[in-house]
Amino acid sequence: MLYPMSPKVVELKRKLESFMDRHIYPNEERFYREAEELGPWKVYPVVEELKPLARAESLWNLFLPESGHGAGLTNLEYAPLCEVMGRTHLAPEVFNCSAPDTGNMEVLERYGTEKDKERWLKPLLSGEIRSCFAMTEPAVASSDATNIESSIVRDGDHYVINGRKWYTTNATDPRCKICIFMGKTDPDNPDRHKQQSMILVPMDTPGIEVKRPLPVFSFYGVPDRASEVVFTNVRVPKENMLLGEGRGFEIAQGRLGPGRIHHCMRLIGLAERTLEKMCRRVRSRVTFGKPVSEQTVTQERIAEARIMIEQARLLTLNAAYAMDTVGNKVAKAEIAMIKVAVPNMACQIIDWAIQAHGGGGTSNDFGLTQAYATARLLRLADGPDEVHRNQIARFELKKYSND
Structure with a gap:
């Protein structure tokens, strides 16, 4: 591996995957049902029930790289854990690792006064607010x-x-x-x-x-x-x-860099889960006398999906490594590239999965419509594709400014 996981991260990933199998996936249907029935103005009971279990297993606040409150992980170390949590909408908040709280906690950690930290950061870190x-x-x-x-x-x-x-x-x-x-x-x-x-x-x-x-x-x-x-x-x-008047953009750059890594790694996890669903679906369905998995167009899409996921993961890990080693400001190009590449990758794979599921793919039964909504939203959130592409092009053109 270009970016091998440390023993600490390997163990955390093992614990996280075990928790997902025991508590998250079995409650996924209930989570979506509560969200639909209770609506956006209410607290979803399943989330509050699972939070103490995650905290008891020390799977809590894993995202904070520079704080004594979390696991003390770098962006690169946190990335594979974030990917696991991204496999379902239920998981991030259960581990107190969901947006926008993660970004806001990082802002308070870096730029807040001691009074701010006591009043706001402390209850956010404990999941009380x-x-x-x-x-x-x-x-x-x-x-x-x-x-x-x-x-x-x-x-x-x-x-x-x-x-x-x-x-x-x-x-x-x-x-x-x-x-x-x-x-x-x-x-x-x-x-x-x-x-x-x-x-x-x-x-x-x-x-x-x-x-x-x-x-x-x-x-x-x-x-x-x-x-x-x-x-x-x-x-x-x-x-x-x-921090002081006129320093909003400075704070925004400090906040949005890690947030974009988190969004992209979660989307990679969502794309992995979607590809799994697609593969299981096409192996279980028969059309024109043979499994859908044996249709050439299906195999081409599965192959392309695997290639796209691997490319996106390497690009994102590279951005995380750059942020850890040279800082968010110097790693602007790497961050911009993943923000374009990963949501587009996820949108395409989810679209193929919907197609493979037939009409059912457009319902809410398989989690694909919810997944697509997330992926498509993230082509806009934290800056639209067009802005990031312009930025990448400017960085590239600047290399030849003295020609």
């Missing part, structure tokens, strides 16, 4: 984050916040207690990347209205508790500002 991240806005093209119009205005010992956000994950969750909000503190700054700031906003602050949950391909709560939230004259203490 959840959090949301408010960045994207409906009124502007948020693929260019400098477009964000929400305002953060200093007023004495407070900041006053106004703005309309959407795709604010987790805001409908009744356990969501803290929001990391991105808006403009200095809209006239000639450096567009220093106009923005990030600030902590308790969700019980007057002036916050969670308007509605947003479905992802008609799924509410699974794969995502996407929400629209309005902030009207929301006042928070000046101490809630993270």
Whole structure:
């Protein structure tokens, strides 16, 4: 292997896979049923029942690389574990390793004050509360984050916040207690990347209205508790500002780099699970006198799926290694490449699996529609394909700027 797993990671992966077999897969159907019946405004009992079991087996907060609160893993070490958790929508939150809490905890760990850590990070690490991240806005093209119009205005010992956000994950969750909000503190700054700031906003602050949950391909709560939230004259203490005014983009880069690795490794796990479902399905179905698995078109798709998964995994592990060795800023090209390659790979494999399942593949019975919703969403979340491709091209062209 180009990136061999350490004995510690091998053991954690073994424990994680055992937990998945004993507790996650048997409860998957119940999880989807609760999500559908209870909706995005409720807590799903199956998740709360499984969390103490995961914590008891020390399969908890595995994602934090620089903290004494987790397993002390690097991005490269965490990647294969994240892949295992990504095989089903149920798993990440059970292990307290789900977005956006992971990214928000990393922000609080790196940039929060000791008071912030005690008030917000500690209960997030213990799984007592959840959090949301408010960045994207409906009124502007948020693929260019400098477009964000929400305002953060200093007023004495407070900041006053106004703005309309959407795709604010987790805001409908009744356990969501803290929001990391991105808006403009200095809209006239000639450096567009220093106009923005990030600030902590308790969700019980007057002036916050969670308007509605947003479905992802008609799924509410699974794969995502996407929400629209309005902030009207929301006042928070000046101490809630993270790192300082004008440093929102700096924080975003620190936050989104690991988050993109997590998204991509989870998607690789989802693609693996999907290929397994596809192979079992085509071996059990007969068309025109022979198993579907013997049809050449099926074999070609299975072969291509295996090649695509292996390519995506190596590309993602390479990005994780680069982040660990040279840092997120230097590894920007590697991170951008996986963010394009992996969701597109997953979309294609899930589409082939749906085709192999026939009409049933378009129902919710096999988990393929939920999987496709996740993969397609992630061609947009954390930056759309087009933005990442432009960035990759600029990096490539820069190599020849002195020709």
